[in-house]
Amino acid sequence: MPIHPDLVRLEQVSVRFGRQETLKNISLSLHDNCITTLIGPNGAGKTTLVRVVLGLIKPTSGNLWCTPGLKVGYMPQKLQIDKTMPLTVKRFLTLGAQNASAAVLEKTLDQVGAQHLLMHSFHDLSGGETQRVMLARALLRDPKLLVLDEPVQGVDVNGQTELYALITAIREQRKCGILMISHDLHLVMSSTDHVICLNQHVCCSGHPARVSNDPSFIELFGRSQADAFALYNHQHDHCHDTHGEVIIDHPSLSEKEVTTRA
Amino acid sequence: MPDFLLLALFGGLGVAAITGPLGAFVVWRRMAYFGDTLAHSALMGVALGFLFSINLNLAVMVCCVLLSILLVALQKQHWVATDTLLGIMAHSALSIGLVAVSLLDHIRIDLMEYLFGDLLAIAPTDLLWVYGGGSVVLILLWRLWNPLLAITINEELARVEGVPVTRVRLLLMLMIAIVIAVAMKLVGILLITSLLIIPAAAARKLSTTPEQMACIASALGMLSVTGGIWASWTFDTPAGPSVVVTSLLVFLILYTLPARRSSS
Numbered sequence: 001m002p003i004h005p006d007l008v009r010l011e012q013v014s015v016r017f018g019r020q021e022t023l024k025n026i027s028l029s030l031h032d033n034c035i036t037t038l039i040g041p042n043g044a045g046k047t048t049l050v051r052v053v054l055g056l057i058k059p060t061s062g063n064l065w066c067t068p069g070l071k072v073g074y075m076p077q078k079l080q081i082d083k084t085m086p087l088t089v090k091r092f093l094t095l096g097a098q099n100a101s102a103a104v105l106e107k108t109l110d111q112v113g114a115q116h117l118l119m120h121s122f123h124d125l126s127g128g129e130t131q132r133v134m135l136a137r138a139l140l141r142d143p144k145l146l147v148l149d150e151p152v153q154g155v156d157v158n159g160q161t162e163l164y165a166l167i168t169a170i171r172e173q174r175k176c177g178i179l180m181i182s183h184d185l186h187l188v189m190s191s192t193d194h195v196i197c198l199n200q201h202v203c204c205s206g207h208p209a210r211v212s213n214d215p216s217f218i219e220l221f222g223r224s225q226a227d228a229f230a231l232y233n234h235q236h237d238h239c240h241d242t243h244g245e246v247i248i249d250h251p252s253l254s255e256k257e258v259t260t261r262a
Numbered sequence: 263m264p265d266f267l268l269l270a271l272f273g274g275l276g277v278a279a280i281t282g283p284l285g286a287f288v289v290w291r292r293m294a295y296f297g298d299t300l301a302h303s304a305l306m307g308v309a310l311g312f313l314f315s316i317n318l319n320l321a322v323m324v325c326c327v328l329l330s331i332l333l334v335a336l337q338k339q340h341w342v343a344t345d346t347l348l349g350i351m352a353h354s355a356l357s358i359g360l361v362a363v364s365l366l367d368h369i370r371i372d373l374m375e376y377l378f379g380d381l382l383a384i385a386p387t388d389l390l391w392v393y394g395g396g397s398v399v400l401i402l403l404w405r406l407w408n409p410l411l412a413i414t415i416n417e418e419l420a421r422v423e424g425v426p427v428t429r430v431r432l433l434l435m436l437m438i439a440i441v442i443a444v445a446m447k448l449v450g451i452l453l454i455t456s457l458l459i460i461p462a463a464a465a466r467k468l469s470t471t472p473e474q475m476a477c478i479a480s481a482l483g484m485l486s487v488t489g490g491i492w493a494s495w496t497f498d499t500p501a502g503p504s505v506v507v508t509s510l511l512v513f514l515i516l517y518t519l520p521a522r523r524s525s526s
Contacts, residue, residue, distance in 0.1 A: 076416055076419050084289050086469045086472060087471070095411055
């Protein structure tokens with residue numbers, strides 16, 4: 001495996017809110033040209049960890065090291081913009097990058113497949129369009145590290161695959177480091193280099209295939225989720241219905257939908 | 263036109279010019295009740311001003327700023343829901359102000375003047391406060407426009423992009439405090455928030471960018487002030503409430519008009 005320089009390094013970071021310890025002893029590093037995915041059950045501290053990396057929360061103990069002058073692009077889980085604020089996509093983008101020229105705006109929107117939305121009202125966007133526009137805003141900063149908090153939230157299943165493909169393409173093109181949170185373990189497997197399985201502490205981490213066979217992973221997510229990976233790893237030439245029966249002649253039901261329900 | 267009408271018009275137009283853009287933020291950030299709470303506390307400032315014989319405008323401003331800092335601090339404690347907290351503080355502050363004013367036995371204060379304002383009794387020194395305070399607010403708004411929009415959309419995103427969120431938020435509260443202090447004499451404690459909210463809400467109907475909404479809100483506010491003063495002069499009605507009623511009419515007219523096809 002090629003060695004990439006560290007962008008951010010966490011050393012034995014713990015975060016405590018009151019008496020509750022949200023993160024225990026986390027050590028990890030994020031690299032150039034590498035997609036790191038955080039997975040874990042609800043309340044595992046995924047968002048807290050991301051906020052530590054972003055510098056929004058100071059760790060209670062431990063160290064956070066950052067490449068000096070590191071430019072970070074951040075895509076929050078969701079934006080709640082009051083409808084009383086008239087806002088076009090263009091104005092939304094220029095808020096993040098005030099000096100961006102029209103050409104740069106269009107090019108970036110084009111890259112995320114949202115070029116037609118420039119003059120649209122931000123409030124009229126669909127879930128997938130909103131995510132793409134938010135991604136464009138993060139990219140406009142020309143980041144060395146891209147942090148995505150559940151980038152496919154509120155997006156339908158087909159859109160999710162497309163978004164993950166887009167994120168992979170962005171990594172290929174920009175060679176930036178990417179840290180993302182995901183619930184969609186099976187969907188994200190093919191597009192991630194490194195998986196960190198979090199439940200307050202790091203349960204296990206490493207290459208996706210290795211993590212999915214790790215006993216602590218199976219313990220955390222149960223047999224069914226772990227099996228989902230096994231299901232993913234083999235080549236499908238058929239589909240399953242929600243009970244796992246093989247369906248013939250049903251090409252529209254895609255594999256990921258099956259594994260979601262498996 | 264009599265001099266006092268001209269003074270009232272100048273004062274009112276000055277206030278409307280700043281309540282437009284600031285009101286837009288109050289609407290976007292859902293701070294209507296927050297603004298109202300600060301306005302209610304203004305009477306406490308008046309009482310304190312008399313007690314320590316300092317300038318009333320200054321006393322009100324200081325009182326509003328202190329209260330808003332207290333409010334933000336209490337909000338973080340999560341003892342009660344924010345609207346409950348605001349309700350407690352608004353009416354307590356107003357009552358403390360009323361009690362304090364009644365205890366100042368060497369001074370008789372015309373309460374009505376502070377509660378509902380007296381646009382037609384405006385003095386040239388009040389105009390100085392309106393235009394002085396107004397200029398400070400406009401300069402701050404102009405300098406902070408993008409950061410203010412950024413924190414209104416998402417504070418964490420703004421912080422990651424390098425906006426000093428806490429400072430910008432404090433400055434926004436300071437601006438609201440200034441507006442309350444300078445507008446109190448004109449429209450009164452109980453009606454100030456309406457000048458912030460109604461023109462901005464009406465302007466939403468006509469705008470597609472935040473900047474448009476801010477400018478149109480100013481224009482609609484100025485229109486309401488002019489209309490209100492005219493009505494007050496013509497029908498012999500109280501000036502402050504007449505301005506508010508006019509702005510309500512503007513709002514209703516804009517919202518009952520058929521939607522423009524191009525608006526989004």
